[in-house]
Each structure stands twice: as C-alpha cells, then as structure tokens.
Amino acid sequence: MSSTGSTRNDWPLYEVFVRGKRGLNHVHVGSLHAADDAMALSHARDLYTRRNEGVSIWVVRSEHIAASTRDEKDPFFAPSADKVYRHPTFYDIPDDVPHI
Amino acid sequence: MTTSQGARSDGGGAEPGLQEQFDATIAKDQRIEPRDWMPEGYRRTLIRQIAQHAHSEIIGMQPEGEWITKAPSLRRKAILFAKVQDEAGHGLYLYSAAETLGADRADLTERLIEGRQKYSSIFNYPTLTFADVGVIGWLVDGAAICNQVPLCRTSYGPYARAMVRICKEESFHQRQGYELLMTMMRGTDAQREMVQDAVNRWWWPSLMMFGPPDHDSPNSAASMAWKIKRHSNDELRQRFVDMTVPQAEKLGVTLPDPELRWNEERGHYDFGTPDWAEFKRVISGDGPCNAQRIARRRAAHEEGAWVREAALAHAAKQAARAGRKREDQSAQEGAAA
Ligand SMILES: [Fe+2]
Ligand SMILES: [Fe+2]
Numbered sequence: 001m002s003s004t005g006s007t008r009n010d011w012p013l014y015e016v017f018v019r020g021k022r023g024l025n026h027v028h029v030g031s032l033h034a035a036d037d038a039m040a041l042s043h044a045r046d047l048y049t050r051r052n053e054g055v056s057i058w059v060v061r062s063e064h065i066a067a068s069t070r071d072e073k074d075p076f077f078a079p080s081a082d083k084v085y086r087h088p089t090f091y092d093i094p095d096d097v098p099h100i
Numbered sequence: 101m102t103t104s105q106g107a108r109s110d111g112g113g114a115e116p117g118l119q120e121q122f123d124a125t126i127a128k129d130q131r132i133e134p135r136d137w138m139p140e141g142y143r144r145t146l147i148r149q150i151a152q153h154a155h156s157e158i159i160g161m162q163p164e165g166e167w168i169t170k171a172p173s174l175r176r177k178a179i180l181f182a183k184v185q186d187e188a189g190h191g192l193y194l195y196s197a198a199e200t201l202g203a204d205r206a207d208l209t210e211r212l213i214e215g216r217q218k219y220s221s222i223f224n225y226p227t228l229t230f231a232d233v234g235v236i237g238w239l240v241d242g243a244a245i246c247n248q249v250p251l252c253r254t255s256y257g258p259y260a261r262a263m264v265r266i267c268k269e270e271s272f273h274q275r276q277g278y279e280l281l282m283t284m285m286r287g288t289d290a291q292r293e294m295v296q297d298a299v300n301r302w303w304w305p306s307l308m309m310f311g312p313p314d315h316d317s318p319n320s321a322a323s324m325a326w327k328i329k330r331h332s333n334d335e336l337r338q339r340f341v342d343m344t345v346p347q348a349e350k351l352g353v354t355l356p357d358p359e360l361r362w363n364e365e366r367g368h369y370d371f372g373t374p375d376w377a378e379f380k381r382v383i384s385g386d387g388p389c390n391a392q393r394i395a396r397r398r399a400a401h402e403e404g405a406w407v408r409e410a411a412l413a414h415a416a417k418q419a420a421r422a423g424r425k426r427e428d429q430s431a432q433e434g435a436a437a
Contacts, residue, residue, distance in 0.1 A: 009412060010206045013199065030196045030262070033205060035408075036415035047189055050182075051269075067135065 013062040014040040016047075018054035026058050034059075126327055131257035134200040142326050145319065146256050147203045148217070149328065154194035155212045155219035159393050161187045163227040164236055172230060179276050180233060186269045193262040200258045213398040221379060222305050224387030231284055231291075231298040237277015239299075239306040239344070245270045246340045247310065255327040278347065285352055292352075299348070300356045307371075308379045310337040316376075341369050 011033040017026035029048050034040035040059040048054065068076055084090050093100055118137040125132060132138055161184045168184065171177035195205050211217040222240055227233065248270065251263040284291040311317055311333040323329035341360075348355050359372035381387065
C-alpha cells in the first residue's frame with residue numbers, strides 16, 4: 001500500500017461488493033488484501049459468502065475508487081438540495097382525482 | 101462512497117464547526133463514517149479497541165484449533181473446522197474496519213506478535229479435553245455474544261457493520277458448543293466429569309471477558325460518551341450470568357461459585373468476585389499460554405512470508421504478460437489498418 005511506504009511489500013487492498021441475490025444491486029461489504037484480482041475474488045468468496053450470502057462478487061482495488069468529499073453539507077450536493085419540485089409531494093392534486 | 105481507502109487522506113485537524121458536527125451526529129444516534137472528521141481520541145480509541153478485538157478472534161482460533169485433528173467424529177471435525185474458520189473471518193472483518201480508520205494491517209499484525217497490543221485474556225488458557233471445545237462454544241462464545249450484540253449499534257459505522265455480520269455467525273458457535281455438551285452429559289460418568297471439570301476451569305475466565313469492574317475501568321467513560329460502548333462492563337457481566345445460570349441447570353452442571361444465588365429483590369443473580377489479580381497477570385502476559393499463543397502466531401506469520409512474496413511476484417509476472425499481449429495486439433491492429 002502506498003500508505004505504508006515500507007519495505008514490507010504488502011498485498012494491495014481491495015473493496016468487495018456482493019450481490020445478495022438476483023434482482024438486487026451489489027452492495028459494499030468490506031475489504032480484504034490480495035496479490036491480484038483472481039485472488040481477491042476467491043478470498044472474497046471465502047470471507048464474505050460462507051453462508052450463501054451472495055450470487056455474484058465484484059472486487060476493485062481501493063486506490064481506484066474516487067470518492068466525494070467527506071462533508072454531507074458540502075456544496076457538491078447543493079444542486080439536489082433546493083429542487084423540491086423534483087419530488088411528487090411538491091404538486092397539489094385534489095383528493096378526488098383517482099390513481100395519481 | 102465510504103471505502104477503506106477513504107480515511108487515509110484525513111489530516112484530522114479541527115476546523116471550526118467540525119467538532120460540533122461530530123457531536124451532533126453522535127447525539128442524533130447516527131453513525132460516524134470513515135471519511136468524516138472525528139476527534140483524534142475517538143479514532144485512537146477505536147483503532148485500539150477494534151485491533152484488540154481482531155487479535156482476539158485470530159488468537160482465539162488456537163485453543164479450539166488444537167482439537168480439529170482430535171475431534172471424535174467427522175461431524176464434530178467439520179463443525180469445529182467451520183467454527184474456527186468463522187473466527188478467522190471475524191478477525192479479518194475487524195482488521196478491515198480498523199483499516200478504514202487509517203490503521204495498517206501489517207502494522208497491526210506486527211504489534212500483536214511483538215506483544216505491543218493485547219487480546220482477550222480468555223485465550224491464554226489451555227484446552228485440556230474435548231469438553232473444553234463445548235464449554236468454549238457455550239460460555240466463551242456466549243460471553244462474546246453478550247459483549248458484541250450492543251456493539252452492533254456502536255457509533256462507528258464500519259465497526260457496527262462488522263459486528264452485525266459477526267453476531268449472525270456467533271449463534272452457531274454457541275449452539276454447537278451447548279449441543280456438544282448435552283451429548284456428553286447423556287454419555288458416561290467419565291464424560292459428565294469431563295464437562296464439569298471444563299466448566300470449573302472456564303467459568304471465572306469467562307466472567308473476566310467483560311473486563312475489569314466499572315470502578316476500575318478508566319477508559320469506559322469516554323467510550324460511553326462517544327457511544328462506542330453502550331453498556332458498562334458490570335452490566336454486561338450481570339446479563340451474561342442471568343442468561344447462563346438457567347442453561348447450566350438444564351445441562352446439569354454446577355457453576356463453581358458458592359455465592360451464586362437468585363436475588364428476588366434485584367431480579368438478578370448475585371455472584372462472587374472474579375480473581376482480578378489473576379486477570380491482570382494474564383492480560384499483561386503471564387497466563388498459562390500467552391507465550392505459546394504469540395509464538396505460534398509469529399511462526400505462522402514468518403513461515404508464510406515466502407507465500408505472500410511469491411503471490412506478489414506471480415501477480416507482477418501475470419500483469420507484465422497481459423501488458424505485452426495488449427501491446428502486441430495494438431501493434432497488429434496498427435499494421436492491419
Ligand atoms: Fe468470533
Ligand atoms: Fe465465535
């Protein structure tokens with residue numbers, strides 16, 4: 001890992017995503033270390049799906065994930081904060097209009 | 101996205117408003133996530149606690165692991181194998197959680213084998229007979245469950261999520277142990293004696309798993325304020341005793357405490373005081389098996405070094421080969437065009 005900067009030569013860190021069953025998205029479940037992608041997949045199987053918790057696994061090197069800043073109140077999310085008209089409740093429809 | 105990598109870039113200097121935001125998140129009973137600002141003390145406390153917890157799971161494989169080859173049937177062997185494998189998994193979930201706080205996995209392993217970080221005192225006691233395997237499942241995993249269920253709501257998100265996963269698996273551990281003991285109790289007098297002997301040896305160390313009494317637990321107050329810890333050591337110990345006594349009665353064993361009795365007024369069992377001097381001795385390295393446990397962990401780590409290096413060399417070679425193939429392909433495509 002870049003953060004160790006030591007002579008230890010550690011296996012890189014991978015993030016693991018598991019699809020619990022058909023019809024569901026892959027969900028982040030944790031991380032693990034592996035020498036390469038194939039090993040990361042088989043470790044992920046052994047570590048995160050010992051009891052049928054998944055039907056499909058994605059692994060990705062942690063350093064390849066780009067993330068937004070840590071602050072929820074960051075202006076990055078501002079564009080979604082002030083657009084109430086994107087929500088169905090913004091619109092007043094009389095109660096006697098059916099199925100809407 | 102909160103990834104394990106995310107926390108690494110955090111400097112942790114308190115910009116104005118950050119402490120307030122952190123406090124508000126805790127007050128609202130919401131989770132702190134890896135990329136959030138957090139006080140250094142919170143981060144340090146968590147790393148220490150999660151690392152100790154992870155080390156306990158990893159060292160905890162040894163006392164029971166010794167019995168895998170000696171298990172009396174294929175069924176028991178398969179069960180024990182699965183249980184010990186789960187404990188390895190628990191250790192890895194927890195190391196993964198510690199890494200989201202900026203800890204380095206290899207560094208944590210080094211701290212463990214150099215004796216600079218602790219693990220639960222319980223795993224420094226020997227497993228003398230196969231009944232110990234049953235009693236560990238029943239009492240040690242039972243105590244672990246008492247400790248761990250409230251941690252599913254601990255304030256740090258990755259730790260809480262690891263605990264949810266772990267708690268789901270612990271129930272199997274406790275039940276297989278109790279079932280093993282029930283089977284032995286239906287057997288011969290010698291088998292029943294083995295069970296009672298194992299209970300006598302493991303009962304007090306199990307009570308010590310909840311840590312020192314509240315008045316002697318210096319770090320507890322901060323952990324409670326940060327909602328890392330949800331209940332005091334003594335509360336959890338009481339809960340464990342109350343849960344376990346009826347199970348012991350059903351099993352037909354005696355818990356080795358002459359002071360143990362139901363207290364109608366309190367609505368709880370009264371019980372004696374563990375030998376806290378022994379606890380301090382064992383936790384600081386002087387228990388029956390401390391040296392052996394660490395020596396074995398160190399040997400596994402050092403003897404595995406060539407495997408870790410070979411896997412990296414193999415990965416590098418594969419990557420280089422794949423890179424050459426891609427170059428050849430694009431050269432061919434270039435020639436064809
Ligand atoms: Fe465990
Ligand atoms: Fe367990």
